[in-house]
Amino acid sequence: MTFPQNLPERAWEQIGTNLRELANSSAWWLGDWLKYGEATYGWRRYKEAIERTGLDYQTLRNYAWVARRFEHDRRRDGLSFAHHAEVTRLSPPEQDYWLRKAEQQKWSRNELRKAVRASLAAQSDATETLPDNDDEQVAVDRPAESAADGKDRQKSTTLTVELSAGRLEYHAKAAAAHGLSLDQWLTHLLETVDGRSVERRTA
Structure with missing residues (x-):
């Protein structure tokens, strides 16, 4: 040129x-x-x-x-391809959250990378410190269980939660603000509610 x-x-x-x-x-x-x-x-x-x-x-x-x-309608013209590449491994709501924040804050690709990595690191720390809803905590107000009951209780269960687009975005923002993925945030909320229910029954 x-x-x-x-x-x-x-x-x-x-x-x-x-x-x-x-x-x-x-x-x-x-x-x-x-x-x-x-x-x-x-x-x-x-x-x-x-x-x-x-x-x-x-x-x-x-x-x-x-x-x-990223389908065409989710690509942000104000951000580079590299910005989008930084968040490809996140869930779509988390991608949208971080790209919107990068656009609002006028972050460079490196600034977005730094913010996302800091959030993931905090998320990892928060996951390790979340209270465990283990057998010893809930056994206080439960009758003795047979071995078969114990095996059934140890099986994992998949829970499907349907949310409107608005509520999904709300929870995604809340999760990101706490340094958690959307799945971990919703799981934490459910465990918190379950713990409060146990407290009310034993009060």
């Missing part, structure tokens, strides 16, 4: 902005192109994709991975 000697500074700045937007868009374009190729022609198309683009396999896989995680 060559430039005229008398190029105004404002014009030079605008060219940089345009190049940035072009580079950001090209990552999404490549991701969507690969996503379409995977769905239509299968994984064998990666060989052709490498030849056509000159990019390595892992880079192309990363582009496709991010594109699959």
